[in-house]
Amino acid sequence: MLEILRKTIKAGCQTTKYPAVPDIAPEGFRGKPEISDKCTFCGDCIKVCPPGVIWFTEKSGEKTLSLSYCGCIFCGRCEEACGYGAIKLTQEYELASKTKEDLITSIRSKL
């Protein structure tokens, strides 16, 4: 019993102040993929995405590339396949949302 008390005091408080103090993921962490305007709409990332959560839509000549975090498994294959450095995994991991629509990111081709 004494030993337990001693160890408990020695261990102290282990929990961090998160979310009051942000908890930054380490370098190399595979989090939220983001698409930048370097995108050329080549479609390579669509082909390699294992769960198929990247897609094209085309409406009156305007192309949109969308990615849904709902099904994303953060594998980083899109980043690997993109020859233009347009898609990158970030250290962001706080993705909770109330609707699925909020979990979609898109980029539109300029007319």
Next chain:
Amino acid sequence: MNANIESIKKEFNTNVLEVSTLHNETYLTVKKELIVKMCDYIYHHLDLPVVCIFATDERKIDGSFKIHYVFSEARDDSFIILRISIDEKNPKYPSITNKIASANWYEREIQDMFGLIPQGHPDPRRLMNFEDWPAGVHPLRKDFDIKTKPPRVDGEYIYRRVEGEGVYEIPVGPVHAGVIEPGHFRFSVAGEPIINLEIRHFYTHKGVEKLFENISIDKAVFLAERISGDNSVAHAVTFCQAMEKIAGLNIPPRANHIRTILLELERIYNHIADIAGIATDVAFSFGAAHANKLKEDVLQLNERVTGSRLLRGMNTIGGVRRDIGGSKDEILLSLSIIQRDFRKLMEHLSSTPSLMDRIETTGRLYNDIAKGLHVVGPVGRASGIDRDMRRDHPYAAYKEFNFKVIVSKAGDVHARTIVRADEVCESVGLIEQALWSLPEGDIRVKVDKIPDGYALGICEAPRGETIYWIRTSGNKIERCKVRDPSFCNWLSIEYAVLDNIVPDFPIINKSLSLSYSGNDM
């Protein structure tokens, strides 16, 4: 040719129709009428365990189904695979379950998935196709389209009944308190002691093996990785190894070292989590809190090393996708702190009478039962089964390192705890060796196309031996059989709880560390 094959040939001469050897796998095509005798001979006389039984639908090629019985020979790292042919018009074959108990679920699985009937099976009830699934619909047959939605039908599942004065039934599940997957446990008790337990699983069968046949090979590794969440690395590595064997690839030594490090990190966090779970289940919250803190330390180390707490996204056919992050020294330092704290924690646990009292002699799994059911991994080793794929069928870089295979004879919750604790220390040792000797060089070889062929992949996951058998054709997966360790181990719980009291069930269950999702694919 090895001595076993010679003696099988001598014993059964003309009944062995064809012999072919590929890598370390010898396939013997035999007459189906003789399968019971031959399996019995290999299992009892040559003393080789059956590690997997699976069927394939080869009607497109020669109009028949095939069943494969895989035996493992640890002495020379080889496999003997008996193969029988079953005609579509007469889809029956003799059951071997009466001779080899561990064949039980495999034969029932084949019956549901392929519609091949094991004649003389002692318990021919459905296993995975539930009673509301129409008769005659078998999902792994090639003519079953993956999009099929069969109509629901009426039916009933009959449980074994234990009757007598004062015998009560306690149904538990399939929905449990807490975030775990579904499974039904039906206890029969006479007073406190459990006199019978029947388990029922496969409530969320996902059709993973069918999915494999419908996705491209480069994406399949990510599917394998997600079969059993906390055994991700083991599944991914096993899948990749089978593919690399088919393609005849030798992966770079650095990749092999990295795989070894990942596999051992996975073992460490799983084993510590199991020990934390056991402490939780005996309400020893001090121990549980400290063990969970250690587990968190390992997960954070994983994150620094691979960018993923569960070590995902690292493996690929041909090696690993990225190098390990963090410096060698930093990893070694973190590990040595974790190991030091873990050792202290284990000392605490073993000097706490209230914990020891609950786990010693509890949930005993006797060696003969464990052997009969082919119980694998640390659970098997705690019941005296001296088997470890890292030593018996070495892969990755294990051949180059020294480690002990921990075996205990007691077979109780305590033994399973100790085996895991000692394995954690061995794993730390393995990672240290792998880091010290980490070779320079490439981490992957490029693979464009997988040739047609078939091969086994095998690996010692934290829960025990994991097996994949893959056949490829036209750069696609034709068949991918996945055998998770829990498929072998689940039935052991029906024996481990006997004569124990109901309140000890959670501890026994935890100590067996059974995966729902790995089993229920």
